[in-house]
Amino acid sequence: MSELKTVISDQIKKHGKGRDALMPILQSIVEKNNYLTNENMVEIAKELDISAADVYGTASFYSFLETEERGRYVIRICKSITCDMKGKGKVLRTIQDMLKIKIGETTQNKKFSLLETNCIGLCDQGPAMLINDDFYNHLTPEKVREVLVDYIRNKN
Numbered sequence: 001m002s003e004l005k006t007v008i009s010d011q012i013k014k015h016g017k018g019r020d021a022l023m024p025i026l027q028s029i030v031e032k033n034n035y036l037t038n039e040n041m042v043e044i045a046k047e048l049d050i051s052a053a054d055v056y057g058t059a060s061f062y063s064f065l066e067t068e069e070r071g072r073y074v075i076r077i078c079k080s081i082t083c084d085m086k087g088k089g090k091v092l093r094t095i096q097d098m099l100k101i102k103i104g105e106t107t108q109n110k111k112f113s114l115l116e117t118n119c120i121g122l123c124d125q126g127p128a129m130l131i132n133d134d135f136y137n138h139l140t141p142e143k144v145r146e147v148l149v150d151y152i153r154n155k156n
């Protein structure tokens with residue numbers, strides 16, 4: 001059985017063969033592979049007996065369910081107004097200059113992707129960002145530079 005089929009059948013055992021299994025299946029695949037391919041979504045639709053459009057609609061609604069290949073470290077900087085007013089622009093420019101990528105892009109070595117996200121609940125501590133599941137707050141150009149240097153030097 002393929003890895004995908006195993007994930008699907010494990011989740012169907014837990015949640016039944018229907019829409020209840022959809023989110024857990026999508027999350028498990030993203031945890032394992034970082035993103036969902038079109039083939040994954042078609043296969044899931046077949047196995048759950050729902051339409052591929054339904055699966056795609058769910059996956060694209062949630063920004064953490066990636067439908068494109070991303071770097072190992074996905075930086076999500078908050079684009080909401082409070083972080084914007086607290087200096088997110090300078091922080092973003094620092095990230096873009098250091099990594100030589102724009103929003104929506106991935107570095108050539110596939111280590112980093114840079115995305116914007118809606119509020120991540122740290123408005124009183126903005127500007128804020130996530131790198132994968134780790135939160136970073138009170139960002140300044142200096143602080144974000146330190147964070148990125150650490151990732152560049154110490155994390156594979």
Ligand code: FES
Binds near residue numbers: 078080084120123
């Ligand atoms: S506005 Fe940026 S974390 Fe809420």
